[in-house]
Amino acid sequence: MNTTNTSKLIDGKTLAAKVLADAAEKVKTIVSHTGVTPALATVLVGDDPASATYVKMKVKRTEDAGMKSIRVDLPADTTTDQLVSKITELAEDPDVAGILLQHPVPSQIDERAAFEAIPRAKDVDGVTATGLGCMFLGIPTFGSCTPAGIMTLLHEYDVTIKGADAVVIGRSPILGKPMAAMLLEEHATVTICHSRTQNLADTVRRADIVVAAVGRSNFVQGDWVKPGAVVIDAGYNPGNIGDVDFDAALPNASLITPVPGGVGPMTIATLIHNTAIAAAQQLGVELD
Ligand code: NAP
Numbered sequence: 595m596n597t598t599n600t601s602k603l604i605d606g607k608t609l610a611a612k613v614l615a616d617a618a619e620k621v622k623t624i625v626s627h628t629g630v631t632p633a634l635a636t637v638l639v640g641d642d643p644a645s646a647t648y649v650k651m652k653v654k655r656t657e658d659a660g661m662k663s664i665r666v667d668l669p670a671d672t673t674t675d676q677l678v679s680k681i682t683e684l685a686e687d688p689d690v691a692g693i694l695l696q697h698p699v700p701s702q703i704d705e706r707a708a709f710e711a712i713p714r715a716k717d718v719d720g721v722t723a724t725g726l727g728c729m730f731l732g733i734p735t736f737g738s739c740t741p742a743g744i745m746t747l748l749h750e751y752d753v754t755i756k757g758a759d760a761v762v763i764g765r766s767p768i769l770g771k772p773m774a775a776m777l778l779e780e781h782a783t784v785t786i787c788h789s790r791t792q793n794l795a796d797t798v799r800r801a802d803i804v805v806a807a808v809g810r811s812n813f814v815q816g817d818w819v820k821p822g823a824v825v826i827d828a829g830y831n832p833g834n835i836g837d838v839d840f841d842a843a844l845p846n847a848s849l850i851t852p853v854p855g856g857v858g859p860m861t862i863a864t865l866i867h868n869t870a871i872a873a874a875q876q877l878g879v880e881l882d
Pocket residue numbers: 740763764765766767768769770787788789790791794807808809810828829830831837857858859861862
């Protein structure tokens with residue numbers, strides 16, 4: 595990755611540190627008003643090493659922000675019923691402010707059923723159908739962490755969203771779809787592309803804002819990027835490689851996220867921030 599032109603770089607690492615510091619301040623306020631230390635429950639099913647690493651990072655950031663972490667590790671052969679019953683227990687536990695189910699879960703589990711066991715008030719990862727519906731309806735809710743983190747980055751860098759042509763490549767329920775909803779809510783004209791999209795390159799060439807959420811290394815080519823476009827790379831592929839060919843996209847982009855250090859750090863920071871807000875809402879603490 596050529597990072598010589600640093601004026602174009604969107605620095606997710608620095609902004610994530612600010613978001614985490616703000617979450618820690620909120621936690622302090624909550625503890626001083628209520629004496630309660632908020633908790634995030636993380637649920638991990640199975641022993642996938644990448645998922646275990648993500649959970650470890652989330653636990654660390656939770657504790658760094660002054661919150662408690664409740665780790666629930668379940669065996670790989672857990673059934674849907676067992677997982678739903680564990681999540682229901684956490685949902686009913688007043689000590690738990692937020693619930694994160696690390697996904698993907700093993701294939702025998704109905705992931706949607708497990709997500710739907712999380713009540714909206716504790717859905718700090720923005721994965722439930724109700725949460726996604728709220729995102730599309732513009733009803734305040736906890737936005738899915740990766741797209742919500744991307745919105746925070748766009749705001750921080752004063753990117754004009756209103757009236758912009760935004761192209762989101764990818765339509766997953768945790769990334770592409772909520773990303774499109776959030777951009778639409780802020781008055782972008784949004785096009786969602788996917789594996790059956792015709793003339794993808796030409797569609798991307800029209801975009802003022804491109805969000806790549808495909809899961810394919812270096813998928814977005816440099817000559818797909820309109821001069822002056824803002825390029826957000828949500829991809830995280832083996833070898834720390836993004837979905838955008840960074841070096842080729844850099845000359846045309848006005849702003850671009852590197853991988854790593856762009857979108858990635860914002861995802862966990864958003865999760866922690868959402869959890870602090872969820873705790874305040876549940877405990878009736880007003881935050882600034
Ligand atoms: P996903 O569920 O696999 O979705 C990928 C999307 O890309 C699908 O909608 C798919 O279209 C589309 N796609 C695949 N091949 C395509 C092609 N040739 N042309 C156009 N569209 C194509 O993946 P995801 O969970 O959204 O994740 C996407 C990327 O973001 C991955 O690299 C993942 O690691 C990364 N990610 C990063 C973070 C973070 O914190 N940084 C968090 C989550 C995910 P169809 O719907 O038609 O199949």
